[in-house]
Amino acid sequence: MEVLSREFDIESTKKSYKNIVPVYNLWSRLTESKAAKYVIRYADIHDEETILEVACGTGIVFEQIIKRNPNGRNIGIDLSPDMLEKAVKRLKNHGNSNYELKEGNALELGLADNSIDLLINNFMVDLMPEDMFDGLADEFFRVIKPGGRVVISTFSAGKTKVNKFWSWVALRFPDLLTGCRPVSFRANLIKAGFQIENNLELSQNTFPSNVIKARKLK
Ligand SMILES: C[S@@+](CC[C@H](N)C(=O)[O-])C[C@H]1O[C@@H](n2cnc3c(N)ncnc32)[C@H](O)[C@@H]1O
Secondary structure, eight states: OOOOOOOOOHHHHHHHHHHHHHHHHHHHHHHTHHHHHHHHHHHOOOTTOEEEEETOTTSHHHHHHHHHOTTSEEEEEESOHHHHHHHHHHHTTOSOOOEEEEEOBTTBOOOOTTOEEEEEEESOGGGSOGGGHHHHHHHHHHHEEEEEEEEEEEEOOOSSHHHHHHHHHHHHOGGGGTTOOOOOOHHHHHHHTOEEEEEEEEEETTEEEEEEEEEOOO
16 A cells, blocks of 8 residues: 655654644544454453553553553553653552553664563554654564564554545645554564464544554464
8 A cells, every 4th residue: 555655753743742632532532442442352461461552642552451461560651741641640540550651762662672472552653654664563573572462553544435534634634633644564564573363444433443463473
């Protein structure tokens, strides 16, 4: 598929999520919550795992992760301090405290090789330039333990005419969607060495998304 070109710049990303943070949870509830349910289902979380959520945003999925992994290690990273601040507020009154939330960049996770059982990443790849996809997939592969898995959701092109409306919005009004646009990350995961286990196309209120589960074989 032809992917719209995008730039990546840390400061601009921080700025655009500072602006979007007040309405982000509503947007997510209307267009991404269905994908999030599949992400949690595919993740098949067991207690006592080491789990990393890259681009954890306001902590919507991270909250589900820590509930299911109360005796494990849960790490959430995001570039945006404003999104992280909202995640901290969400989790403040949560019973569990076995989590770390910190600023970090998906391209350089700063974690040891083969150290993570499960890596989750939602609606972030669709913001990144396509020529960085291979580097991202390689970085995810590097930190995952042999036998471990990744579950990733993205904005996708979709199948129906109404789905394609969102491709038009991404083309004409990129700022409305903070630069995200339809992508496919599947080939990059395979190139990095992952084996695809699930690949699901979804639509929620016409917004199309893709959820992929892939494993690093032992
Ligand atoms: C559309 S939001 C998704 C947030 C969350 N994953 C969710 O599904 O609710 C995209 C998030 O990716 C973060 N982000 C963008 N580029 C990133 C990068 N290179 N490393 C880490 N986080 C990044 C943004 O700060 C933002 O919080």
